[in-house]
Amino acid sequence: EHNTEQIYNEIAYPLVEGVTEGYNGTIFAYGQTGSGKSFTMQGIVDPSTQKGIIPRAFEHIFESVQCAENAKFLLRASYLEIYNEDIRDLLGADTKQKLE
16 A cells, blocks of 8 residues: 555665665565565656655665765665575676576
């Protein structure tokens, strides 16, 4: 019954705020195939209330970096899929390649 905007504000926003303060953050999307994990994480552009957690987090982080004064930032992100005990890097050049 919640849209991704509500999910982000209630669950991910505090985590991303911590990331902007220098803490590491991880979000796990866990569940059965077809249960909506990818949609929740990626979302769709229109309507904007259905934009996923990942694009919302990136906007949040980059807005915080732009507003910061006298600070340096190093940003790293991973987007991994673990399925049937196989791990794939979804941000890598070959998303079908399994990682060891």
